[in-house]
Amino acid sequence: xxxxxxxxxxxxxxxxxxxxxxxxxxxxxxxxxxxxxxxxxxxxxxxxxxxxxxxxxxxxxxxxxxxxxxxxxxxxxxxxxxxxxxxxxxxxxxxxxxxxxxxxxxxxxxxxxxxxxxxxxxxxxxxxxxxxxxxxxxxxxxxxxxxxxxxxxxxxxxxxxxxxxxxxxxxxxxxxxxxxxxxxxxxxxxxxxxxxxxxxxxxxxxxxxxxxxxxxxxxxxxxxxxxxxxxxxxxxxxxxxxxxxxxxxxxxxxxxxxxxxxxxxxxxxxxxxxxxxxxxxxxxxxxxxxxxxxxxxxxxxxxxxxxxxxxxxxxxxxxxxxxxxxxxxxxxxxxxxxxxxxxxxxxxxxxxxxxxxxxxxxxxxxxxxxxxxxxxxxxxxxxxxxxxxxxxxxxxxx
Amino acid sequence: xxxxxxxxxxxxxxxxxxxxxxxxxxxxxxxxxxxxxxxxxxxxxxxxxxxxxxxxxxxxxxxxxxxxxxxxxxxxxxxxxxxxxxxxxxxxxxxxxxxxxxxxxxxxxxxxxxxxxxxxxxxxxxxxxxxxxxxxxxxxxxxxxxxxxxxxxxxxxxxxxxxxxxxxxxxxxxxxxxxxxxxxxxxxxxxxxxxxxxxxxxxxxxxxxxxxxxxxxxxxxxxxxxxxxxxxxxxxxxxxxxxxxxxxxxxxxxxxxxxxxxxxxxxxxxxxxxxxxxxxxxxxxxxxxxxxxxxxxxxxxxxxxxxxxxxxxxxxxxxxxxxxxxxxxxxxxxxxxxxxxxxxxxxxxxxxxxxxxxxxxxxxxxxxxxxxxxxxxxxxxxxxxxxxxxxxxxxxxxxxxxxxxxxxxxxx
Numbered sequence: 001x002x003x004x005x006x007x008x009x010x011x012x013x014x015x016x017x018x019x020x021x022x023x024x025x026x027x028x029x030x031x032x033x034x035x036x037x038x039x040x041x042x043x044x045x046x047x048x049x050x051x052x053x054x055x056x057x058x059x060x061x062x063x064x065x066x067x068x069x070x071x072x073x074x075x076x077x078x079x080x081x082x083x084x085x086x087x088x089x090x091x092x093x094x095x096x097x098x099x100x101x102x103x104x105x106x107x108x109x110x111x112x113x114x115x116x117x118x119x120x121x122x123x124x125x126x127x128x129x130x131x132x133x134x135x136x137x138x139x140x141x142x143x144x145x146x147x148x149x150x151x152x153x154x155x156x157x158x159x160x161x162x163x164x165x166x167x168x169x170x171x172x173x174x175x176x177x178x179x180x181x182x183x184x185x186x187x188x189x190x191x192x193x194x195x196x197x198x199x200x201x202x203x204x205x206x207x208x209x210x211x212x213x214x215x216x217x218x219x220x221x222x223x224x225x226x227x228x229x230x231x232x233x234x235x236x237x238x239x240x241x242x243x244x245x246x247x248x249x250x251x252x253x254x255x256x257x258x259x260x261x262x263x264x265x266x267x268x269x270x271x272x273x274x275x276x277x278x279x280x281x282x283x284x285x286x287x288x289x290x291x292x293x294x295x296x297x298x299x300x301x302x303x304x305x306x307x308x309x310x311x312x313x314x315x316x317x318x319x320x321x322x323x324x325x326x327x328x329x330x331x332x333x334x335x336x337x338x339x340x341x342x343x344x345x346x347x348x349x350x351x352x353x354x355x356x357x358x359x360x361x362x363x364x365x366x367x368x369x370x371x372x373x374x375x376x377x378x379x380x381x382x383x384x385x386x387x388x389x390x391x392x393x394x395x396x397x398x
Numbered sequence: 399x400x401x402x403x404x405x406x407x408x409x410x411x412x413x414x415x416x417x418x419x420x421x422x423x424x425x426x427x428x429x430x431x432x433x434x435x436x437x438x439x440x441x442x443x444x445x446x447x448x449x450x451x452x453x454x455x456x457x458x459x460x461x462x463x464x465x466x467x468x469x470x471x472x473x474x475x476x477x478x479x480x481x482x483x484x485x486x487x488x489x490x491x492x493x494x495x496x497x498x499x500x501x502x503x504x505x506x507x508x509x510x511x512x513x514x515x516x517x518x519x520x521x522x523x524x525x526x527x528x529x530x531x532x533x534x535x536x537x538x539x540x541x542x543x544x545x546x547x548x549x550x551x552x553x554x555x556x557x558x559x560x561x562x563x564x565x566x567x568x569x570x571x572x573x574x575x576x577x578x579x580x581x582x583x584x585x586x587x588x589x590x591x592x593x594x595x596x597x598x599x600x601x602x603x604x605x606x607x608x609x610x611x612x613x614x615x616x617x618x619x620x621x622x623x624x625x626x627x628x629x630x631x632x633x634x635x636x637x638x639x640x641x642x643x644x645x646x647x648x649x650x651x652x653x654x655x656x657x658x659x660x661x662x663x664x665x666x667x668x669x670x671x672x673x674x675x676x677x678x679x680x681x682x683x684x685x686x687x688x689x690x691x692x693x694x695x696x697x698x699x700x701x702x703x704x705x706x707x708x709x710x711x712x713x714x715x716x717x718x719x720x721x722x723x724x725x726x727x728x729x730x731x732x733x734x735x736x737x738x739x740x741x742x743x744x745x746x747x748x749x750x751x752x753x754x755x756x757x758x759x760x761x762x763x764x765x766x767x768x769x770x771x772x773x774x775x776x777x778x779x780x781x782x783x784x785x786x787x788x789x790x791x792x793x794x795x796x797x798x799x800x801x802x803x804x805x806x807x808x809x810x
Contacts, residue, residue, distance in 0.1 A: 043523075045528075108540075109562075115520075117598055119520075121517075121597050121598070122517075122520065122524060126452050126597070130605060134601075134606060135606070135665045137598075138562075138564050138795050140563045140794070140795065140796040141664065141795075141796065143563070143796060143798075144659070144664050147659045147660075147797060148661050148662065148664075152661055153658055153659055153673060153676065154659065155570075155658065156657065156658075156659035156797065157561055157570055157574075158561065159559065159561060160508075160541035160542050160561070161559060162540065162542060168557075181680075199527065203527070258557040258558070259555055259557065260504070260546070260555055260556065261555070262496075262497075262552075262555065264546075266540070266543065266547070275555050279500060385542075387540065387542060387543075387546050389542065389546065389558045
């Protein structure tokens with residue numbers, strides 16, 4: 001019998017808080033979950049962006065005691081909490097005796113602690129460097145903390161491939177399950193947005209501006225992303241194991257692929273839609289009909305353009321299924337694609353994207369308009385990274 | 399025979415056909431090998447940035463680049479190390495460079511990427527945010543930078559995946575490449591790692607008091623910490639059938655891999671080395687190799703009291719009495735701890751040892767720690783009567799462990 005990996009639980013900590021219902025309501029409304037970013041240190045351009053999809057004062061005490069939380073960077077806190085939420089959702093209370101692997105993606109790691117350490121070095125010299133900041137600013141801090149919190153003794157891998165990372169981590173976790181190296185894989189992503197990083201991104205015009213500062217994925221006049229942060233973690237198991245223990249599979253991972261666009265520069269998207277589109281087509285041919293695309297489009301000019309052209313290449317003359325854009329709501333942190341995919345398969349409503357107004361004549365793609373649609377059987381999640389990497393995964397109802 | 403019972407792997411043998419390296423011994427594999435054989439370490443006074451206010455001033459620094467041109471001027475040190483290593487590995491494998499196309503994947507490890515250049519960006523930006531610092535300096539901070547630079551250099555369109563699991567990153571990247579090749583996702587994989595020393599790393603390890611003020615002395619009684627290093631290593635991996643079709647020379651077989659986690663502490667290894675031992679056992683199992691068949695170990699061997707004790711305990715747990723006599727070396731003793739690329743360069747060195755039937759030595763300074771009861775290769779190369787299988791291990795921050803098993807080419 002073919003082994004298949006299924007998602008049996010998921011948890012997310014983000015601008016919505018930590019509850020799945022709150023996130024589902026936000027997607028149904030289609031409005032960005034934006035908060036004012038702290039500009040008090042004077043890093044920002046006066047005319048620049050003032051908003052980010054930041055995690056507010058979310059109470060995580062049920063998942064992570066405050067005394068423990070204080071010793072962790074934010075990505076570690078959120079990843080631990082999201083992992084525990086996901087395990088509870090999966091109905092797994094005891095991991096002892098199971099081989100548990102962790103695959104966690106992060107674009108920048110624990111940015112705040114890295115900044116603090118760099119500023120200590122620059123302002124006060126190396127004598128001032130605090131060891132605590134160093135041990136928590138390594139990229140794999142969150143994955144290590146998840147393992148310690150859960151007692152996960154299997155592979156512990158941190159994937160750093162920017163926006164493509166979470167889908168690569170998902171694929172690696174699924175392989176770990178299917179190939180029999182782990183019984184449970186906890187996979188996902190965690191990233192934080194600091195005022196300094198926000199200011200830098202804004203100064204280089206990566207973030208959306210304008211009166212509303214609303215991201216406008218695929219819009220003709222899109223001008224950047226809404227910077228975001230949070231963690232999304234999924235629990236993967238073999239389908240046969242999940243059924244045997246009475247678990248409730250939420251989604252089956254039907255296919256996954258990744259690729260690279262060598263025309264991309266180090267910090268931007270490229271023009272290699274033909275190559276990426278062919279790679280996506282090959283995966284889709286094996287996967288069966290797709291009822292929705294959960295797109296990683298976030299409102300950037302070149303990223304959305306490449307995403308649209310890749311999708312149009314893959315579908316050829318066929319009409320595209322509805323294209324859902326979760327980052328219009330939760331901002332640019334790559335875990336949004338994972339959360340959006342699980343909610344889309346669950347039949348959650350996705351409202352019209354409030355920032356979308358004018359179709360781009362080159363892209364010819366509109367985000368889903370919110371009209372009633374049947375619950376999808378199978379979706380493809382797509383995430384293209386600045387710098388050239390790309391990843392896709394097909395998830396289907398289990 | 400080593401791995402003969404693994405019939406399911408027989409048609410999926412993954413072989414090494416090219417090697418490339420940049421280390422403190424110089425730019426190229428041969429300078430690395432001759433430096434290692436010489437038994438004189440490359441750990442010396444560090445010059446790239448001012449280290450005078452740190453507890454230690456030593457590191458194994460890569461010498462000035464022989465490369466010129468726009469890429470050398472604009473790219474981060476880590477990216478340049480990676481691309482130079484990839485070019486050398488491809489040339490050794492007899493593979494053309496660009497365009498590598500969709501059947502080639504890049505699997506890389508890095509722990510800080512171009513952080514050194516990002517520190518310059520932060521310094522300028524924090525002094526005056528209104529003056530635009532060159533954004534390329536910040537862009538190079540991305541940990542995926544070195545792997546992506548290689549993919550861009552050779553126009554690889556297959557997967558480009560970066561692992562940043564601290565000191566196990568390079569070995570894990572090689573493991574990811576092995577699995578992708580077994581699944582036939584790619585025909586050729588460039589697997590490796592690259593890291594350049596930055597102030598953050600230098601200050602961090604000093605703050606943790608993990609560095610020795612003398613060159614590191616792994617497994618020695620007076621060991622007092624690690625020595626930092628930098629560089630890159632790249633292995634060209636392909637299926638045996640693919641290598642045979644194009645008439646490539648096979649250097650070794652990458653027979654097995656595994657990764658585990660201590661789930662114990664962020665910076666302290668589990669004292670009995672349970673997680674490390676599990677990784678070694680699983681890698682040997684993956685390779686179809688019994689512990690008795692392993693001819694030498696290239697250990698993680700940082701030179702910190704806790705790492706070496708935990709790793710020695712793991713070796714005793716896996717090898718039993720053989721741990722007393724199996725030759726053990728640590729490449730870090732000569733070229734420092736290369737962090738995210740350590741696992742890659744050490745894997746490459748393990749292949750060289752198998753190929754040349756000798757284990758490279760560690761510099762001889764310091765008496766072996768009798769309590770660890772290991773057969774250390776010190777001072778001069780150890781000729782091997784039997785050079786068939788070897789194990790390379792890595793233990794990392796966050797409790798991550800990785801192990802790789804290689805077989806000599808004609809032993810496959």
